[in-house]
Each structure stands twice: as structure tokens, then as C-alpha cells.
Amino acid sequence: MIVDKYVKALLLSLNENEVVEVYEAVAKLSLVAKEPKFILLVKSPLLTVDEKVDFLSKTAECENSKFKNFLRILIENKRIDLIKEIYKKLYAEVSKMFNTYAGTVIGKVSEDTLKAIEDKLSKEFNATIKLKLKDEDLKGIKVLVDVLDVEIAVVEDRIKQNLIDTIIKAI
Template structure:
């Protein structure tokens, strides 16, 4: 949702500056993963929107559920509670990860394969993609049998469709001309 991203941006920037200044991008990224997961939980959503629950109690409860946070991360949660922004934690996390990846020179790559990829094939594919995009890739792999064969790769806005389904669709489009 575009509105949530707009609301989340200054908080993500603040978290990034805090983490970067402390040399703690990794720990902050892990903490934001946990915070976003807790904020997305339906039971927690009910508590977040409960007008009877005070800010201090909500912050205390939220921090208690998340668990292992350092003091600056706890303060970040308190600020989010105070400004009624806990619900945008998933967007804050996503924006933070984008900035972290940019800083580290890495990109996210989503590979969808028709079949399970063995380690050797995945390593070869990852090396070829890293050479093509001239960046280190954080690769996530999923299986979609509807592709029939091959893979699709999404890196940022770039999509490489090397699937049989994609080739059949291209042939069908060419035959309609």
C-alpha cells in the first residue's frame, strides 16, 4: 500500500541511521524481521487497535512478545507506539532492507523453478546472475510446477523468463499476428 510506504519511510530512515551509526545493520535487520512478524500477527493487530490499552502497556507488551531487543530498538518500538505506527512495521522492515542491501551492494533475487534445484545448479545460476547484474545477490527460491520447465528470475524490476510456459505464451502471441 503506497500510503503505508510513505508513512514508513521516515521511520525506516531513522532506524537505518541509528543502525548504521552503531555498525549494527545486521542486528537491526534481524530485529525488524521479528518486529514486523509480531506486528502482522492477527492477535497483536487486535491489541494494537484496542483503544483501552494505553501506550505504555502496549509498548511493554509488544517488546515482551518480541523478546531480545537492545535499548535503542526498544526505544524505536516506543516511538512507533506513541505515533500509532506499529502497523507499518512490515513496510519499515522492507525499506530498511532495501537501504541495507544498497549499502552492502547486494540485490534480492527471486528464482521460481518448475522443479527443485540442486545445490550445484543453484550455485551456477547464482554466479551467472551475479555476473550479469554485477552485484551480490540474496537469492530466494520457490517451486511452481505450472512453469512446466525452466525458471523465472526477478531482480528488482528486471524479470528473466526462461520457462517453458513463457516460451509457449510467446509462441502463441507470435502465431496470432
């Protein structure tokens, strides 16, 4: 709920060009926010709010004034530890805004098959869907697009079991 309010306010303050820049900056911060030293630093009473904002904006490689104001608000309200959740929500909102989604194909498939799956999903959802291949030794494939809540699995064992069930029902 709180995260939604922060993301909504941030997006309302940005124009389309700034959205991409700030999104990338938040993504960078969410990666380093996992480090315990990072949290200690941004919560340290020894540093001023301005010093923390400068540190975070340099870490994120973003000097956008609206981004800096957003960081200032997070720090002053002691909400900087929400940066990972803010990133997840921002990712979902930016994906919807640009109608472009990222997903993963798990299994062993060719580049042509990966492209065909991308094209089929893009047509199905009337959006641009980009898939990355995560090469794992499955007896089948899984397709995941988190923001759209899409999970498709074609697994050899499941197909065999369904076939057996169908044969048994027919008898």
C-alpha cells in the same frame, strides 16, 4: 512517504552492527503483525506505552535501546500498524547498504544451476545475490529479485511461440 522517514531516521541512528540486529527484530515483528490479536494488543488503551514497548521488544527478542526508542515513537504517533511496510522498506535499504540481495528461482533446477544463476546475477549487478529454490512444476524457470526489480522468465511455451513467430515472419 511516512514509512521512508521512519526508516531513514532509524538507519541514521544505528551503527553497522546494530543495523543487522534491529533489522532482524523488525522482521520478527512484521511476521506477528499479521495477527489481529497483535494489533489489538498494541493499540489497547489499557496498556501503557512502556508496557507495549517492553512487549514488542521481547517479542522481537531485541533489547537494543535505539530499537526500543523507535518502537516508542511508533506507538506514541499511532504508527505501529505500519510495521510491515517499514520492514519492506528497511529490507530494501539494508540490502543496498550491504550490497546483498535475496531472490527466488521458481521451477525445477539443480543446485549447480542455481549456483550458476547466482554467480551470473552477482557479476551482472556487482553485488552478492543469494537465491532460494521454490520447486514448482513449470515448463521453464523464473528468477525474481524484488529489490533490484529483476524478473527473468524462460518458459518453454514462450520459446515455442517466439520460434513460430520468427518462422512466420521469415515466410
